[in-house]
Amino acid sequence: MYRILFSLAFILHFSYGIYAQETTFYQDVAVINGISEGLPTASIDQITIVGDTPTATTSSGQYEWKNSKWISKKNGDSPTPLPKYKGLPIEAGKVLAATNYGNTNYLGCENGLYVKIGHNKWKQELPYDQNYSWALKEVAALTVDSKGRLWFGAKQGVGRLEKGQWTLFTGKEGVPYNRFTSAASGPTGQVWFGTENGAFKVEDDKFFYRSNRRWLPHNHVNDIAVDVEGTAWIATQNGLAQIISKEMTYADKATHFTNQVEARHNRMGFICQSHLTEQFNINTSQLAISDNDGQYTAMYGAAQAFRYAITKDPKARELANRSFFALKWLVDITHEPGFPARVIIPVDWHEPVNEQYSKEYNRRHQKNDPFWKDIFPRFPLSEDGNYRWKCDTSSDELAGHYFNYGIYNDLIAETKEEKDAVKQVVADVTDHLIRHGFKLVDYDGKPTRWGSFDPDYFNSIWGWDQRGLNAMMMLSFLNVASHVTGDPKYDEVAEILREKENYDIYAMHAKEFFPPENAVPWDNNLGLMSLYGLINYEKNPERQIMYRIALENAWLHISKQKNAFWDGLYGAMAGFFTKKVDEGFFKPEELFIENPLFAKASIDRYYKSSLDNRYMTETLQRIPLDLIGYDMDNTHRLDIQLDPTPGQVKDMGWGNDTYSLPIDERGHVRLDRDATVLHDNEGNGYAEHEGTFYLLPYYLATYHNLIEP
Structure with a gap:
């Protein structure tokens, strides 16, 4: 997969130009991290980014991303459990997610979304918009995006709070799956959600589903972090994926694919698919x-x-x-x-x-x-x-x-x-x-x-x-x-x-x-x-x-x-x-x-x-x-x-x-x-x-x- 990224970087500098002003777009590329990159075979339970350094937490310790490898971090910390919140009603059930929004605490719980309204006092939020009105269940994902909007992921779907108004999304609006595990925000307003069956990105109210081995080493997502470049680091039960968005043009992409055909799909002048003797390995x-x-x-x-x-x-x-x-x-x-x-x-x-x-x-x-x-x-x-x-x-x-x-x-x-x-x-x-x-x-x-x-x-x-x-x-x-x-x-x-x-x-x-x-x-x-x-x-x-x-x-x-x-x-x-x-x-x-x-x-x-x-x-x-x-x-x-x-x-x-x-x-x-x-x-x-x-x-x-x- 790194060969693809190197080729892409080369193309972005040296591809031929067809037009003076070319259309640009963002191309998602997945890089799968596993044993060969230094990770253990254990589940990746948590991913955090401190400064510019991603850190993966597993049952066998923590690993830092350095020079395109995961290096074991001595004396690494264990995952920090969510604290106990005083005054939270017992009917709220287990706390699944937490975030700060508008100078107050929001908690995602088994039986609702709760906002702190005073000293040890909590109020259940009942989101509604012109299409839906929800008493939420299994609110396992909370985050605040770079535009100052609160997002949740719950059994009913996804919600966004902006200037006191909710916008709610279900499968009809594009939500692909609803058993949430995590959420993270990116630098330009995009929000990532992790689920028990893949991850998805929400950007400009469009949903981009990332699942199966094309995008992830395992579909059960444990955690997500997004770095300052917008790369999503997705921790799963069997390895980790980086999903990188690269700006490119149609001509850049054409150069990439012409190189791909000539390198691996030309048999005596005939164009053909190729067989991989090792699964997923183009080498x-x-x-x-x-x-x-x-x-x-x-x-x-x-x-x-x-x-x-x-x-x-x-x-x-x-x-x-x-x-x-x-x-x-x-x-x-x-x-x-x-x-x-x-x-x-x-x-x-x-x-x-x-x-x-x-x-x-x-x-x-x-x-x-x-x-x-x-x-x-x-x-x-x-x-x-x-x-x-x-x-x-x-x-x-x-x-x-x-x-x-x-x-x-x-x-x-x-x-x-x-x-x-x-x-x-x-x-x-x-x-x-x-x-x-x-x-x-x-x-x-x-x-x-x-x-x-x-x-x-x-x-x-x-x-x-x-x-x-x-x-x-x-x-x-x-x-x-x-x-x-x-x-x-x-x-x-x-x-x-x-x-x-x-x-x-x-x-x-x-x-x-x-x-x-x-x-x-x-x-x-x-x-x-x-x-x-x-x-x-x-x-x-x-x-x-x-x-x-x-x-x-x-x-x-x-x-x-x-x-x-x-x-x-x-x-x-x-x-x-x-x-x-x-x-x-x-x-x-x-x-x-x-x-x-x-x-x-x-x-x-x-x-x-x-x-x-x-x-x-x-x-x-x-x-x-x-x-x-x-x-x-x-x-x-x-x-x-x-x-x-x-x-x-x-x-x-x-x-x-x-x-x-x-x-x-x-x-x-x-x-x-x-x-x-x-x-x-x-x-x-x-x-x-x-x-x-x-x-x-x-x-x-x-x-x-x-x-x-």
Whole structure:
């Protein structure tokens, strides 16, 4: 974790500048302290800060923070118990917390909040505001913030007293949990609360929940102290966490993630996640392979292409080129022109890849998944004998490839070699699909499991639910091919699919959203990346209107997921449409003449984007710098509402604002997952994910002027 902090400090001094005045924000970073930093294995019972020195008190003694280590403090004091308070009514119960406010004492007790009103006299406070009136229980947290306001944490929720007026907060207002243990105030008005299940910060009436191993070594918080820099020192039953807020810019963060990808996620030019041999330790990172190396490499290449278009940084151009030629290699290595492999690995790869997918494995797998393809070897040998490539390529891969092809062609390809290369690979892949009746056909002469884009498949019992997405994707591939190659045959093929097979009508419902088992989140990536090429390169005004309707239908179903990539793609494409309207591209009186009112009504309705970019900027700012996959459980929270959709699996839900929880509080950092999953696990600390999931939405949004940079 210290490597992240060092890298961040370096970035803040040396990151490149894109704009004269850049947006700044505060990035929370967690540093976990345990045995390796000098703490004992015992519970950290108390944390105090005297001057600039944090002191941790444990059952085995006290420890001082010096030179980034905890040093045993000789003759350290034991925790100071709360004194006995004379005159406190017996019905108040045990004293749980105490503070001074307004030159008097406040006590948090088992059965109420009490204020001293005279010599050995106490009065019970009954806080109320316009929404609530409380007789408090279990008032275990009290503090006074730097703005002179009293705060409590009790069973009912959180309260703030300012100028004699109470403001009360429950789960509805954002309180995530209510079994309090402690509270502490920071230098700029922020207040931290410790609970038996995580900690949270309140700042400007916004709540930031910090729980699970992403933020804490243990969820039971014993005590919190905040230093003059605003760093929260959080003592738990198993170690201590520092949560540091660092001011940075979007460009600073992009530099951090580009460095992260290049250091730990680049395998022969392919972008991949990494496996950690030691839980939570990025120093034990090993490059991994996945089914979607092509898609993830395409996304990284697109990010660098947008970066180059914005900054003209030659390094960005180099990385975009490297990614494109890696994608081209996936196509060039296989059994016939135009079939892209999923993965390429050296022949001496350390895992026994074919043995994992034996004939016996395939037959067993088909018992639970009847569409699983029985093909062996799944990793054929390359013609030169130096590599293996993975077959059974899916529509996910094609969506990534074509998304990259168009962007690479438009923003990067300058030399004859580059232009010829992109034209060739686009023609090869598209011609393969056409030659095989709109199917990806494997080396066994049969279609891949997820590679069917043909009319017979769409009209079958097993393909009808895919026809909207796959028909739209096929039209997108043809539009990209027409744009990149300039060959009119691709427009002619697309016209046949539209006029004879209704592909454009199918494309208007490009995503299934019900029943829940059909609504897999990565299909949103496929759909929106493919719509980007379809809408961007469509020349017919009637179809532009149809595809704009398809875009709105697809995005509205996911618009509350706080997904910066999906929001960015939607905003960019909605912007394409708005620009065409402003340029006079549409002549409503000449369109859809069988219903002369339809074109104008649609143009008026969809002229303006419905994007609220607040949620895109929130996600970009709050994507953690640490992309290790942690187990994150939010099912206990008070500020959520469960998804009542019939047939929905359990543990799905939203924040009480009806949007998904912020990304740094969720169980995933990848922007191809369902943000409404309340208990999620992306590797349980044994996987680090690639920074593309920040880089692509950031550079995409900046290029399309969707955020204030």
